[in-house]
Amino acid sequence: MDYSLETGPLDTLLCDCLILGVYQDQQLSTSAKSLNESTQELIKKILARGDIAGKNGETVLINAVPSKTIDRILLVGLGENQPLTTKNFRKALLASINSLKKTTISTVVCNLSDCAVSGMDGAWKTRQIVEVFSDTVYQFTTCKTNKETDYNIKQLIITSTDNELTLSEQGLQQGKAIAEGINLTKYLADLPGNICTPSFLAEQALALGKTYSTLDVSVLEEADMEKLGMGALLSVSRGSRQPAKLITLNYQGGEKNTKPIVLIGKGLTFDAGGISLKQAPGMDEMKYDMCGGASVLGTLLAAAQMKLPLNIIGLVPTSENMPDGDANKPGDILTSMAGKTIEVLNTDAEGRLLLCDTLTYAERFNPDVVIDLATLTGACLVALGRVPSGLLGNNDELCDSLIAASITANDSLWRLPLWEEYQEQLKSNFADLANVGGKDAGTITAACFLSHFAENFNWAHLDIAGTAWRSGNNKGATGRPVPLLSQYLINRAYD
Ligand code: BES
Numbered sequence: 137m138d139y140s141l142e143t144g145p146l147d148t149l150l151c152d153c154l155i156l157g158v159y160q161d162q163q164l165s166t167s168a169k170s171l172n173e174s175t176q177e178l179i180k181k182i183l184a185r186g187d188i189a190g191k192n193g194e195t196v197l198i199n200a201v202p203s204k205t206i207d208r209i210l211l212v213g214l215g216e217n218q219p220l221t222t223k224n225f226r227k228a229l230l231a232s233i234n235s236l237k238k239t240t241i242s243t244v245v246c247n248l249s250d251c252a253v254s255g256m257d258g259a260w261k262t263r264q265i266v267e268v269f270s271d272t273v274y275q276f277t278t279c280k281t282n283k284e285t286d287y288n289i290k291q292l293i294i295t296s297t298d299n300e301l302t303l304s305e306q307g308l309q310q311g312k313a314i315a316e317g318i319n320l321t322k323y324l325a326d327l328p329g330n331i332c333t334p335s336f337l338a339e340q341a342l343a344l345g346k347t348y349s350t351l352d353v354s355v356l357e358e359a360d361m362e363k364l365g366m367g368a369l370l371s372v373s374r375g376s377r378q379p380a381k382l383i384t385l386n387y388q389g390g391e392k393n394t395k396p397i398v399l400i401g402k403g404l405t406f407d408a409g410g411i412s413l414k415q416a417p418g419m420d421e422m423k424y425d426m427c428g429g430a431s432v433l434g435t436l437l438a439a440a441q442m443k444l445p446l447n448i449i450g451l452v453p454t455s456e457n458m459p460d461g462d463a464n465k466p467g468d469i470l471t472s473m474a475g476k477t478i479e480v481l482n483t484d485a486e487g488r489l490l491l492c493d494t495l496t497y498a499e500r501f502n503p504d505v506v507i508d509l510a511t512l513t514g515a516c517l518v519a520l521g522r523v524p525s526g527l528l529g530n531n532d533e534l535c536d537s538l539i540a541a542s543i544t545a546n547d548s549l550w551r552l553p554l555w556e557e558y559q560e561q562l563k564s565n566f567a568d569l570a571n572v573g574g575k576d577a578g579t580i581t582a583a584c585f586l587s588h589f590a591e592n593f594n595w596a597h598l599d600i601a602g603t604a605w606r607s608g609n610n611k612g613a614t615g616r617p618v619p620l621l622s623q624y625l626i627n628r629a630y631d
């Protein structure tokens with residue numbers, strides 16, 4: 137899709153459809169008033185019929201317009217005539233895009249940038265419009281013979297004003313970069329496990345490195361990891377015919393000596409559970425167990441495209457978790473790269489085995505902060521559902537900045553406590569740590585496990601088990617938490 141900005145009067149913009157907001161009690165914005173005048177009072181006439189009151193999310197498509205430039209007008213309700221909440225802004229936006237589904241509309245002008253949103257500037261509005269459009273029209277067709285999708289939108293023109301143009305341009309550039317990052321993340325996540333293997337992910341990362349000169353990508357093979365002593369990570373891939381990889385994406389946009397932000401993403405391209413085999417229903421969704429890794433790739437793409445003045449390291453440990461004659465067995469004891477021994481009480485708690493060695497590996501980059509993202513625990517879904525991602529960490533300042541970014545990006549987080557009392561649950565009679573902490577507080581004990589490998593830096597852990605994809609009829613990857621991470625990076629770069 138092509139995204140652009142226009143500052144001219146609405147009736148000069150050539151399009152198949154113009155998206156125009158209407159406030160509650162049928163009040164028109166200034167630009168809507170002038171369009172009403174140039175279309176022989178069309179909008180007022182439609183409103184007079186009472187088909188739309190202006191409640192948030194209501195829509196009416198006007199299919200015939202007395203105008204040489206505009207073919208259709210989609211009226212969308214905004215709610216009360218005052219600055220919109222960020223949620224209502226997105227709701228109105230989403231409702232408008234949904235009404236363009238299954239139409240032939242190809243060129244769209246979106247004027248919702250015109251309405252005030254409390255606490256947000258023109259850059260935010262433009263960024264959100266791009267992100268929500270791109271997200272809504274995304275459909276995974278790679279593996280279908282018929283590649284037709286529900287939308288025909290090819291061009292989106294967002295309105296701006298001379299005063300706001302600089303901010304709008306900034307928002308457009310960032311929105312496009314983030315949307316592209318989200319698209320890559322969703323695409324990789326939606327690919328099936330037989331196509332998106334650890335080797336495939338590594339190739340995709342290397343291809344990203346070829347596209348962006350600021351991005352250096354390298355891949356460690358199992359033999360390299362053996363030399364590093366990554367006994368926990370390698371124990372998981374031993375049960376699979378696919379070799380594990382450890383992908384490093386090194387983005388150098390900042391000064392040479394500034395400490396990097398390290399992002400680590402869990403990259404299980406399929407998690408069958410290993411010998412502690414998962415149940416059959418819904419097991420297909422464990423192709424999504426690489427969403428953390430895919431989000432690291434998507435976020436680095438966005439950062440490189442935005443040319444952020446930061447140094448960022450992306451690390452993606454990737455493997456399958458399968459049952460096999462050589463797989464981990466319950467009771468096995470592993471030695472991690474950090475030297476700590478781990479008793480595997482459940483082979484399905486494999487994510488933390490990959491992450492712990494990757495956290496240790498992250499030390500060599502002398503990180504400013506380390507943030508890991510992982511579809512780590514089903515318990516996170518029980519605790520928080522599919523609304524926020526879980527957040528745990530050893531540094532309040534880092535957690536607070538992530539929460540602030542999550543609010544701006546509309547990609548929410550909720551912090552859970554990482555109190556030492558929970559560490560009790562990880563005691564093992566035979567090794568330094570058990571890899572599971574029993575049925576209580578599963579998300580917290582998983583983070584407690586990781587905390588033993590994150591003692592030497594500021595660290596936050598995002599459990600994205602409930603947010604990285606949707607189940608049911610609408611099954612598909614969401615691209616979260618790329619929006620929140622991109623916002624965090626933007627804030628780090630410019631605040
Ligand atoms: N990838 C899963 C977590 C998961 C399950 C995410 C369902 C989303 C939906 C992870 O590897 C796992 O299997 N975790 C176990 C941990 C348990 C054995 C302590 C789980 O959640 O059941």
Ligand code: MN
Nearest residue numbers: 407484485486
């Ligand atoms: Mn598992």
Ligand code: ZN
Nearest residue numbers: 404407425487
């Ligand atoms: Zn897993």
